[in-house]
Amino acid sequence: MSLIGVDIRPAFVNLFTTEIGLHDGEFAQVQEKFHVKRIPRHGFHLRAGEVCVHTAYVNKGCSRSYTIDPKGKEHVLFFGFEDWWLGDYESFVTQRPGKQFIEAAEDLELLCITHQEFEELGRRFPSIGEWHREKQTKMACAMIDRLIEVKSCSAEERLVALVQHRPDIFQRVALQDIASYLDIAPPSLSRMRRRVLHTKRDP
Secondary structure (H helix, E strand, O other): OOOOOOOOOOHHHHHHHOOOOOHHHHHHHHOOOOEEEEEOOOEEEOOOEOOOOOEEEEOOOOOOEEEOOOOOOOOEEEOOOOOOOOHHHHHHOOOOOOOOOEEOOOEEEEEEEEHHHHHHHHHOOOHHHHHHHHHHHHHHHHHHHHHHHHHHHOOOOHHHHHHOOOHHHHOOOOHHHHHHHHHHOHHHHHHHHHHHHHHHHHH
């Protein structure tokens, strides 16, 4: 489905016209390559074992990306909110089966582009390729920061950082998914949440 009639977020337009520097005609060519994909809550954008053939911009909603270990336990890796780019990045680049499940935590509206079309845009507009390479670097740094946080910070410190970054997280994401992201049990998160948020409200 094309983007005709879709209420596109300003950040998507600004990315290509301001940050990347395309003029209106060039942006129109880029926009033609995207299509809208709507996924209801609990529906899947991607499952482990599938090849990630699209990269997707989150226009509305929230997703959760996770893996499942051999014992069947889910491990939430991250959440994707508006203006996030979704996909199993390793699978998207290599075009091999991926390892992640990407599920709608809320009703999702994604702006999708295929791997082939994205590569073609990068060749046609070198500034898009440069942006993508910078994005790769930032993503690698973010993953290192996330690993450092998991290894060196307490669960309470990770909770505080999460709430500071996403104050609305508990209104949009299930408690059990936040607990999985923080790698603690849901009852422990409930107690910690009451204690930490109450303390933060104290003068």
